[in-house]
Amino acid sequence: MDSSESPTETKKTKSKTPRKNKETVLKQKSPAEFFAENKNIAGFDNPGKSLYTTVRELVENSLDSAESISELPVVEITIEEINKSKFNSMIGLIDCERVDAELYDDYETEKAREKRLAKEARAQEIQAKNAALGKKVKETPASKGIRGRGEASFYRVICKDNGKGMPHDDIPNMFGRVLSGTKYGLKQTRGKFGLGAKMALIWSKMSTGLPIEISSSMRNQSYISFCRLDIDIHKNIPHVHVNEKRENKERWHGAEIQVVIEGNWTTYRSKILHYMRQMAVITPYAQFLFKFVSDAPEKNVTIRFSRRTDVMPPVPLETKHHPSSVDLLLIKRLIAETSKQNLLQFLQHEFVNISKSHAERLIGEMGPDFSPKMALKSLTPQQLVRIHQLFRQAKFDDPNGHCLSPAGEYNLRLGIIKELHPDMVATYSGSAQVFEGHPFIVEAGVSIGGKNVKQGLNIFRFANRIPLLFEQGADVVTRTALKRINWSSYKINQLQDKIGIFVSIVSTKIPFKGTGKEYIGDDITEIASAVKYSIQQCCIQLKSKIVKKMQAREQQERKRNLSKYIPDATGAVYNVLKDMAETQLHASKKFRYGDDDGELLRKVYENLITKETLSEKLAKHVEQVDYEMALEYATQSGVSEEPREAIYIQPLETENKIIDLHSPFFVFRMFY
């Protein structure tokens, strides 16, 4: 290259050859591109987690959609495993046989093969030996072939619901444009980013290149919209393949979304099933059908989580901002968006907890430059800062929790009973509290026993009525349950009992920590103390039940526990008596004992009183004491442990013949 070249040309050549000191070029990135590159933010860290996140995003969308039209949700999820050749045929690729085997990562060299065969032979030898010795032989897993890097598994995820459906013309934009949505605004929402199915679409485009298919119909709509589309990641716009109207014979409303993605069912199976189960706990009014379909029938899973109640929590309301929660940018945006003209109206109507007189006082406090009637548009940036300062310093009433929609104690309790079948359960619903201007409600449930529950603490966390499964260790609920609750004081054994702890937090803004939004930090005192209090309230309810149960058990086991020690006690006493009897009669010493004692020892010596005699007498005494204690217990606690409920059975014959005998204190009714 010639040194006399002009500087512009040098620049050009430099940009051509990629080097470290490359000139920075200003590039623009579309939101879709950003999320494609940082997909871990939205929970698409790896194929397994992507499968999990896709399922949850679709399920949560379905629930939101059904709840928004007050329809009891029915959600069907199907995950279909697609093997490689089927996948290849789907994308129109012909299966290629490996020709040059050594080219691949999982190629087994001669040495490795020898090693493996020797190892297998050894294992077989040991097994044969064990079998010969009659030992129980554990089934050794069949030697798995090494899975190569390229061996991806693909899944078709189908989610069908009975929700609101989508307007025909909006469908492409609802799926094909990231950061556009209907759920923005200040209210309690399930979704975490408003990404929903769009991230699934981006993931499918990245891993399989196959488009998403959407069928949807709204109430009383005679047709079903069918749309097949993918997304232009660079432009952040939908790319529609098909968008047509089809016949709606069943008058179905709702949406059905199909997406083919790379995933990993083996490693995320339990997470997905846990998610479904916990979702069923927190939404017992919904019906879920979960299916996993693959070529191998033994791997297939079908679980139905049936509906247990018709009571749905109300739809969360959109609320206005609380003055202490807004920042400068938000104030500017609110001013830009509001229809109000002057400052007084703005304060009064765009925020909660500011009345007209309060607004006037606030404006007076802002300074001489401010007046109630001044036009909003005339506010200078300095004046906005002043408003912001005052908002942060002034005292406002706490926002109330009316805009929140907690699961409700009834639903939480039902959900726990439905999915865990515990021996005991207690629930508690706290009142609304505030953190940084956002109201929150903590509800808790504690259960003891149940099926499929491990020993020790089983923690179930919910935020805005969706389960949180990851990063449990640092979460406020985990920390509280492990460190700040003294379980033994509630007669609960932290290690032995099967304890289920359910904490649901709802808020207009959940203060998540970490990029994945999977846990709530332990550093917020308001939430930590509310969580602790709620769990304690549940424990207090449980304690009285547990104590009653323990007393009842003690009643049953008292006789056995007392009788257990009879041989020890009488054996000891008898041996001393025997020694005494022998020394006394053998040594023929001076008579040391009184008449009674002498008589007793003589009987012992002559085997008239034996260890058995003592045991019998003591056993009788134990029986008598046990009887007395049982009687006392019965008089104290009533004969039956639980109060009986009156049951009224209608006679089969319709004719009711009754006579009422009236007295000043009661009525005696006779059926005949």
Add this chain to the structure above:
Amino acid sequence: MAESSKKRRRTNTDDLPFKNKLKPDSTILQILKDFSTSSSSSSSSSKALTLQDLSLPFSCREVSDLSLSSVQSIIESLVLRIAHSILSGNGFAFDVPSRSATNQFYVPELDRIVLKDKSSLRPFANISTVRKSAITARILQLVHQLCIKGIHVTKRDLFYTDVKLFQDQIQSDTVLDDVSCMLGCTRSSLNVVAAEKGVVVGRLIFSDNGDMIDCTKMGMGGKAIPPNIDRVGDMQSDALFILLVEKDAAYMRLAEDRFYNRFPCIIVTAKGQPDVATRLFLKKMKMELKLPVLALVDSDPYGLKILSVYGCGSKNMSYDSANLTTPDIKWLGVRPSDLDKYKIPEQCRLPMTEQDIKTGKDLLEEDFVKKNPGWVEELTLMVKTKQKAEIQALSTFGFQYLSEVYLPLKLQQKDWL
């Protein structure tokens, strides 16, 4: 060779701090002799008080040494009473003196903890006491056998006779104390002893089971204190004082340096919390030889606690405090005020933990501390500075600083409380 090594040692230690303050050994010996005679005359003049001498507003429970046959007959009459009770269909119950903290009382006149006479019934037919009463019956039977055969066993032996019932040794040990309290005899009268723990070395000759033992000729390790005091007798000594050491390490240093030959003394340690045998042995030495007792413990709350166990007795064994406590023990060191006085560097001092400070504050409330204003002052200083130090902190000036400078200087200055 020995001469030269001795010389080297002398020259090396010359530059030790405070070494120059030391007077010749003969002067220190004279000081000690005066102290020894004055303390022995004072202890002989004041007759030991007993519980009976005081007219306390409540009755106390004290045990005494009983002969084997009387222990046997007490057990037998107790068992007979129980047998009658069982045969008449009433079950049975033991009346066990309570050894809980609320039943303890510090008597300043006696300078020891005594047990009040509260007791609790231990019926068999009660779910909360059935286990303990079965164990009590079993222990009674085992002790009865020991009485008949006239042999000694250890607490561990006792536990192993019925592991299934006792489950762990703490349970059988606790009940053993209950039994000796209930029968009104010392634990040694039950012929049950603890394993040997304490050691003694120095200017002491005594007979152990008929063999004469000279503790100056026991090598570095010293003589293990025999677990049953009743076979110890004929104590003779030309020592001027008894040195009670908390730690094994400090004891070893003093024994190796033959400290007892420079200043005639008897050195005793129980390696931490003292066991019954060591306490009995110390008491016996004090009573028979009439020597003053000086204590060398760590400068932390536990050091003082150990001192108090020697002096006033433990709560667990308060029923036998008359036999187990040695009155008038002087706190020689290492005291909190010594840390600054001897310029012990910061890196050898440890900060006290929350638990340490709490223990220290609790100790300040105890009567046996309060009666000695010097101790209160020292303990207050410890809690205030929040620093503790072990005896080993003195090794910062050389391993032999303890025996070469610290103790001689302390003795010379009569610096004990």
